[in-house]
Amino acid sequence: MDVSQILDILIGFGVRSDLISTDEKSTYLKYVNLAHHELYALTAVLNPDLVSALQLNITDGYGTLINKPYQLITVTDNTQANTSSANLKQRSVSQMVKDYPQWGFDDPDIVKGTPQYYLLRDKTLYLVPSTDTTVTINYIPNPQDFVLETPADEIPYPLVFHKILIDGALRYLYQDVNESSVKDDMRIRQAVLNWEMGKGRLVNYLAGYDKEALINVQDYF
Helix, strand or coil, X not given: CCHHHHHHHHHCCCCCCCCCCHHHHHHHXXXXXXXXXXXXXXXXXXXXXXXXXXXXXXXXXXXXXXXXXXXXXEEEEHHHCCCCCCECEECCHHHHHHHCCCCCCCCCCCCECCCCEEEEECCEEEEECECCEEEEEEEECCCCXXXXXXXXXXXXXXXXXXXXXXXXXXXXXXXXXXXXXCCCHHHHHHHHHHHHHHHXXXXXXXXXXXXXXXXXXXXXX
């Protein structure tokens, strides 16, 4: 189902169901997006359909991405393609400074050589040691807010799990006493239960994929 259909069902649950205008749908859309962002954070690293790739030019040891990714999966030095050193290892700032005391953001080109490590700071990717090259980046993009016109094929979850967004939206809406006319504690508890069970089913479904070539899930949990 597309986002407009999700909103129709959400409003039809008896929560101020007399208001079905476009403006009212926009009001409820914030709850669907709250559920979407929580679900994305929980499942993104398990979902192979989200993985994208790009080429980035590196000059003097760094290059700048157009958009900051949600998660980097692999960074491959194209100059070292087909070698065991092509896939670079991620390092934190503290690890980088420990291994290369002279290195810093103010002069990332000071340590020259064949890159072994990468570090992402905001939208800037640094390679250490520094060189001029291109890299291939496999990554997961940040989630995009839904709009009223978002079609079903742009919702980043399998179609059979789109109902979870309704459960999640209800869970957030029922918490918002200023917006919700529902005061039935049983309905609130049921919405929370449906949301938690739905998230678990989606995680179990996505975890069934063979992700060895995609990501080591244990690195992120």
